[in-house]
Amino acid sequence: MKLTIDGAELSARDGSSVLDAAQQNDIYIPHLCSHPELSPYGGCRLCLVEVDGMPGCPPACTTQAREGMVVHTKTDAVRSLRCEVLQLMLSEHPASCLVCPESAECASYQGTIRKVGVTTGCRYCPKDSVCELQAAAKSVGVTELTLPTSYRDLPVESGEEFYDRDYNLCIFCARCVRICQEQRQAAVLSFRQRGHLTTIGPAFEMSHRDAGCEFCGACVSVCPTGALSEKGRKWAGAAERLAPSVCMLCSQQCDIQAVVVKDHVVATLPPGDPRGTGGELCVKGRFCLADLANHPDRLRVPTVQTAEGCEEVDWDRATAAVAEKLRGIPGARIAIYASPDLLLEDLVTLRRLADNVLHTDNVTTTAIAPESGELLSRSFASPGLDALASSPCIVSLFFNGNYAYSPTTLAIKRAVNKGARYFQIGWLRDPTSRFASRRVTPKPGQEAALVRDLIKVVSGRASDSADLADIAEALRAAERTTFLLGMGVACLPEATELLAAIDKIAELKRGAVVAPHPHANLLGLVAALRPKPREDVERLVRNGKIDALWIIGESPFEKRPPVNVVIYQNTFPPPEQLAADVVLPAASWCEVTGSLAVAHGQWRLKTVQAAVRPPGLARQDWEIFAKALEAMGARDVGTPSAEELSALAKDAQRAAAALLAGHQVHGSAPAPAEEDARHVLVREVNPHRFRGLNLADYIEGMARLTPEETLLVNPQDAAELGVRDGDSLTVTAGGQSRPYPVRLDRKVAPARLYLLSSSGGDMVSPVRVGVR
Amino acid sequence: MGAENQSLQTVLGQFPAEAGSLIPILQSVQAHLGYISAQAVCEIAQALRLTESQVYGVASFYAQFRFTPPARHGICVCLGTACHVRGGERLMENLQRELGAAMGTSTSDGRFDLDRVACLGCCALSPVVKVDSDIYSSVTTMKLKGIVNGYE
Numbered sequence: 001m002k003l004t005i006d007g008a009e010l011s012a013r014d015g016s017s018v019l020d021a022a023q024q025n026d027i028y029i030p031h032l033c034s035h036p037e038l039s040p041y042g043g044c045r046l047c048l049v050e051v052d053g054m055p056g057c058p059p060a061c062t063t064q065a066r067e068g069m070v071v072h073t074k075t076d077a078v079r080s081l082r083c084e085v086l087q088l089m090l091s092e093h094p095a096s097c098l099v100c101p102e103s104a105e106c107a108s109y110q111g112t113i114r115k116v117g118v119t120t121g122c123r124y125c126p127k128d129s130v131c132e133l134q135a136a137a138k139s140v141g142v143t144e145l146t147l148p149t150s151y152r153d154l155p156v157e158s159g160e161e162f163y164d165r166d167y168n169l170c171i172f173c174a175r176c177v178r179i180c181q182e183q184r185q186a187a188v189l190s191f192r193q194r195g196h197l198t199t200i201g202p203a204f205e206m207s208h209r210d211a212g213c214e215f216c217g218a219c220v221s222v223c224p225t226g227a228l229s230e231k232g233r234k235w236a237g238a239a240e241r242l243a244p245s246v247c248m249l250c251s252q253q254c255d256i257q258a259v260v261v262k263d264h265v266v267a268t269l270p271p272g273d274p275r276g277t278g279g280e281l282c283v284k285g286r287f288c289l290a291d292l293a294n295h296p297d298r299l300r301v302p303t304v305q306t307a308e309g310c311e312e313v314d315w316d317r318a319t320a321a322v323a324e325k326l327r328g329i330p331g332a333r334i335a336i337y338a339s340p341d342l343l344l345e346d347l348v349t350l351r352r353l354a355d356n357v358l359h360t361d362n363v364t365t366t367a368i369a370p371e372s373g374e375l376l377s378r379s380f381a382s383p384g385l386d387a388l389a390s391s392p393c394i395v396s397l398f399f400n401g402n403y404a405y406s407p408t409t410l411a412i413k414r415a416v417n418k419g420a421r422y423f424q425i426g427w428l429r430d431p432t433s434r435f436a437s438r439r440v441t442p443k444p445g446q447e448a449a450l451v452r453d454l455i456k457v458v459s460g461r462a463s464d465s466a467d468l469a470d471i472a473e474a475l476r477a478a479e480r481t482t483f484l485l486g487m488g489v490a491c492l493p494e495a496t497e498l499l500a501a502i503d504k505i506a507e508l509k510r511g512a513v514v515a516p517h518p519h520a521n522l523l524g525l526v527a528a529l530r531p532k533p534r535e536d537v538e539r540l541v542r543n544g545k546i547d548a549l550w551i552i553g554e555s556p557f558e559k560r561p562p563v564n565v566v567i568y569q570n571t572f573p574p575p576e577q578l579a580a581d582v583v584l585p586a587a588s589w590c591e592v593t594g595s596l597a598v599a600h601g602q603w604r605l606k607t608v609q610a611a612v613r614p615p616g617l618a619r620q621d622w623e624i625f626a627k628a629l630e631a632m633g634a635r636d637v638g639t640p641s642a643e644e645l646s647a648l649a650k651d652a653q654r655a656a657a658a659l660l661a662g663h664q665v666h667g668s669a670p671a672p673a674e675e676d677a678r679h680v681l682v683r684e685v686n687p688h689r690f691r692g693l694n695l696a697d698y699i700e701g702m703a704r705l706t707p708e709e710t711l712l713v714n715p716q717d718a719a720e721l722g723v724r725d726g727d728s729l730t731v732t733a734g735g736q737s738r739p740y741p742v743r744l745d746r747k748v749a750p751a752r753l754y755l756l757s758s759s760g761g762d763m764v765s766p767v768r769v770g771v772r
Numbered sequence: 773m774g775a776e777n778q779s780l781q782t783v784l785g786q787f788p789a790e791a792g793s794l795i796p797i798l799q800s801v802q803a804h805l806g807y808i809s810a811q812a813v814c815e816i817a818q819a820l821r822l823t824e825s826q827v828y829g830v831a832s833f834y835a836q837f838r839f840t841p842p843a844r845h846g847i848c849v850c851l852g853t854a855c856h857v858r859g860g861e862r863l864m865e866n867l868q869r870e871l872g873a874a875m876g877t878s879t880s881d882g883r884f885d886l887d888r889v890a891c892l893g894c895c896a897l898s899p900v901v902k903v904d905s906d907i908y909s910s911v912t913t914m915k916l917k918g919i920v921n922g923y924e
Contacts, residue, residue: 187826
């Protein structure tokens, strides 16, 4: 398509708007509400242009470009209109950054050689120098305010998690409202009221969390002004460098980019234009990673416990101490716990250490609980998210998409928009609930029976019960059905039989089973380490058959078990009661280079590149193992070769099969129900962890979103029980009582109490409990 | 709560479950309950597969929807041109002080809603105050007290 812009004959892609056509040809038309990921809106009126043959000045973003169109973007008429529009915006938007008469000189006086810190220059807005309104005003040439100002004087909303909202700086471009609605399809934000009373936010005075906000940060990314700003990097200024990286907080391994300022990762963003993408990250990938890397409690120096106390040492002395303490202990009496968040290079080097020097095969991980082994092995075999997005029928079983697995929940939303039927069976509302054709909350204790009924109905072995009629009909009609399994399935009674039955219908329907899990490199760990079942190693430790424990990136023990030596290697200090003899500081996610095994399907590797250096003396895990190997007399210790890694492909299959055989899942027996108890306790192992550490312990926002060992209670139930946020409830089951703090949460179904538990060891099926 | 929920479900049953029904449903809910409650927003959102934010965004755009239960009586002070000239503004100020409620809100005891209106069509009788469906003409601040006391 050919058109003329400002006298030059140009070509543009078919279907472009006038604004797109200009941008394709590097002609700048100021604009604020227009955004490449959003549909045209025409709200800010800044991109007004003149078009021959069209009356008035149409906005370029909502005007379709046509063959032979003659467009003028720089006439006096549009210039003065844009100026006027900006003046109107600036009458409500504090703009001292644009019109301060001292601004030119100010910059040159900001350097100071005084010995104390002094404030020079104004820091009025976190977006200063990266603000799109500032850029537009400069390009239009606004240097003074012609209209009287009427600032709104709204209180800054800083009481919620991860980002602050200062709507005094808002220009109502609706990018946040639209990205929340169009791309993330969460629709938590909307315009409230109208005219100059307009505000942006959820219904009534509801908090964002209660309104279903996933804290994905898409609104913050696209905000052109300082109205929305990340708490974590509010005053960090513009990015110096964007380093591509990978989020290691779950099996989805999302691509991210790390925003680096002064050799620190200050934030993480989805890939693409840093100002211009909502992306698919969840709250963990968007807001937690930087805090994990920069936390003040990070381990920086190796320490050794001596008679005099804890001593900080260098690496030579640290690895010498490790060698010294392990000397003479037979391999069978050494146990190693490894994290599934380590890279393949780390894991392969660890295997060498275990095989060649320590001579132990007591290598395990806490990630594979007896209950979850089967589910995890299905996860490895599952196809990727494409299967989900293209499926005409989706059934999710006990899957919890709150604050996690964003690509999965988005794939479901997109599939439903394309006409798929979606059924959600579970205890909680999550971001996909609004898209479900129907949600089924199983009756207390009837979870397994419900799944069994569904299987019977679909395979034609029973007539449709009224409760499942529509699901059965949809399943029969659909050409394919994809089952999305949450880790909750693993803790149901008779989990093994249920999983086998689900496999059967999936096969019957030519469908697939998808089961995302919370570990970044579990398949890699299984392939590289061929771990023993966790319960076997635990039994050895308990029975005093182990003398030395080396714990890498995990925290399986809160208290020191009966062993002589504990070596602890992680990013954060060990629990005090573990009384570790040697503590080795490891590098975190953005400080490591190597590869991850893609969590599902064919054996593929995903490369991870370090963005910054680790703090202090901390080193990547394989370097630590290599140093230890040298200290224990091994020669020629290098990084594992590419061949070594690709050779793991066949091990992966074998090890995954072995994993299945090794973990005979019996499913937990239903716990004895309390007499006439009305509430059901649903317990899920906290999936929000990195290297065994609970994110909520290190990140304030996560402590509020995903508190561990806290009862989430439906507000109606809470009113009936007479408890409020922060109160305590005593839960009684099987003769045991325990008090828990209470949090009100609308996502929890009535009569359910939801609990993120710290460990998988005592996983029980949903159980009726007494409540006081 | 039970009765409210029942009439909500009745209203929702009368309209097709699609986003286009939102405004007629809001109008009907307001006609039944007198206002749009938080529970109503929640139920409407679930029925139409919208979020509460979307429902509230639409409802709060229109002046015809209210989000607090109506008081027992509604006082409307006319602030149209004629009434304004004859002292309507003073009546409004007086009422706000006497009742302790700002324009557009209700008294804390749920007795009066205080609102303004642009014209009641009887400018010759200005200033005019309307309480429920009774019209009072040529109102003065002295008369106003007596009028207000006539409603419990």
